[in-house]
Amino acid sequence: MKLGDISVSYVEILRKAMLALDSNPQLTLQQFGLTDVTMASPDARISIPRFMRLGFASIQFSQKPWLGLEMGLQTSATNLGIAGLMALSAPDLSTACKSICHYELLSSYNARGQSAFYISDGYGVAQFYSISPYNSFNLFVADSVLSGWYHLAKWLTGRDDCIEAMCFEFDEPEYSAAYREYFDCDVRFSQPYNAVIIKPEALSYPVVHGCASTYELLKRQADADLEKVRMGLNFSEKVARVITPLLNGSTPTLDRVAEQLNMAPWTVRRKLVDEGVTFQQVLNNTRRDLAISYVKDTAFTLGEIAYLLGFGSPTAFQRAFKRWTGIAPGSYLQKD
Structure with missing residues (x-):
């Protein structure tokens, strides 16, 4: 699971703000490969981690926090x-x-x-x-x-x-x-x-x-x-999207996720089984994919990532990460 993405129209807002603050955004946009053609595309998206890095670079360049x-x-x-x-x-x-x-x-x-x-x-x-x-x-x-x-x-x-x-x-x-x-x-x-x-x-x-x-x-x-966007997701992906914001500081239960989906817990369990997975597998896979994205794409500390994924301590998170990837978070980052 990726952290998300947004329309390049938000980059256009950043570009206008830089100009209003008397800072030329062109060089920064070029560094991130954002051309006029890309900016004019209605289907173009930018990942949230990349957008955050773009914003950070723009703040450093403009000196306007x-x-x-x-x-x-x-x-x-x-x-x-x-x-x-x-x-x-x-x-x-x-x-x-x-x-x-x-x-x-x-x-x-x-x-x-x-x-x-x-x-x-x-x-x-x-x-x-x-x-x-x-x-x-x-x-x-x-x-x-x-x-x-x-x-x-x-x-x-x-x-x-x-x-x-x-x-x-x-x-x-x-x-x-x-x-x-x-x-x-x-x-x-x-x-x-x-x-x-x-x-x-x-x-x-x-x-x-x-x-x-x-x-x-x-x-x-x-x-x-909106219906097309939602219909494009299978049920396990819908469950994963519900799980993610519930992870902060705790581990979401099947009952809580079912409540968010306005379904009975047994219905959620059955629908997942129909796709060949269990609730625990979806929870673990969601945590794993988010963990990799957080380690690779953000500046969060291991303690912060552990909290965001509902682990009780950074040590517990590091053990889980090594179980998922075969190496520790720090080594994984160096590998990439």
């Missing part, structure tokens, strides 16, 4: 693909937010989870999944997504009074003063989750360019595309 915040400012509805176009034609802000989160999978897949929009105590919550532990390679990702949602909400409605607060899961970074320049609302760090909190009254604000017929047309196409 708040690059992600600027990426949010430069995000337009069209950068989000059909989900963004749906938001642009939605009747109100609540529907726009639901569209962006629900159809996120059409332009972005992350094994760690999926964004969600829901109502809590009357407030709208646009929540971006956790990508902890945070480091220099992924802080900009959370910055860019939440900043993008914030500025899109203002642009879609033509109003500045939509957002109650911006919540960030990570501790206050060294460049925290920049957040006050990008957000005209309460900014909170060390929160339980990453989220944009929308005021209750703002949920019904009309979208300036809303069009009911266009929205329904786009929704019809988006639903069909």
